[in-house]
Amino acid sequence: MKQGAFIIGLFLFFAVVVLADTSEKHQDCPAPISVIGNHVHTSGEMMFSYRFMAMDMRGLQSGTDTVAIADVLKDFMMAPTAMDMRMHMFGVMFALHDKITLMGMTSYQQRHMEMEGAHLHATGHHDHPVGMHEMSSVGIGDVKLDSLLTLWKRHNFTFLGNVGVSFPTGSITQQVDDGSILPYPMQLGSGSFEARPGITFFGTHGNWSYGGQLRGTFPLNINTSEYRHGNAT
Secondary structure (H helix, E strand, O other), X not given: OHXXXXXXXXXXXXXXXXXXXXXXXXXXXXOOOOOOOOOOOOOOOEEEEEEXXXXXEEOOEEOOEEOOHHHHOOOOOEEEEEEEEEEEEEEEEEEEEOOEEEEEEEEEEEEEEEEEEOOOOOOOOOOOOOOEEEEEEEEXXXXXXXXXXXXXXXXXXXXXXXEEEEEOOOOOOXXXXXXXXXXXXXXXXXXXOEEOOEEEEEEEEOOEEEEEEEEOEEEOOOOOOOOOOOOEO
């Protein structure tokens, strides 16, 4: 209950607000690059898009506390120390109708992780990380198909419904050189079909444009490796 209220609060508080040219020609200003599926097109229009995203993570934490690698290796054989990802995202949008726009997306991903290893002891309690290990994966991610429905529209306000599904085209069998399967954060897809509902609103007021989006991802099946990602909003 508290988590749901927190998410709704963030959605309302961090509704996208940007200064915009609100002349008649530019009423629907673009959202920040990380917001996908925030606008529709008029019948027959098509748009292609390319986006790039980079992520870099370092160190270990438990909640808000920093954790030393040596402490992790007292209880585990391996400890991740760094991970970076580069994602090239390709999309296409096509309007079947003034109120119905279809959107397709996929990605090309490059993932890299560094880990520290320790000797295998029956009871743990060793404080000496031994050696660094690296792993990488590269390839196409999952394909996502969405439909954007104009639910309510006025001169300076639009409310959209987002209905979509993700297809498990990304690999979940990426391996290291010895044939071992990489951990699931290094895999390129989820391996599951996923529902992707959402709602989006945007509008203008004077010289300002504003909007917000709330979307979720909900796996529909266990994948062939017998796990699935958690629900996400």
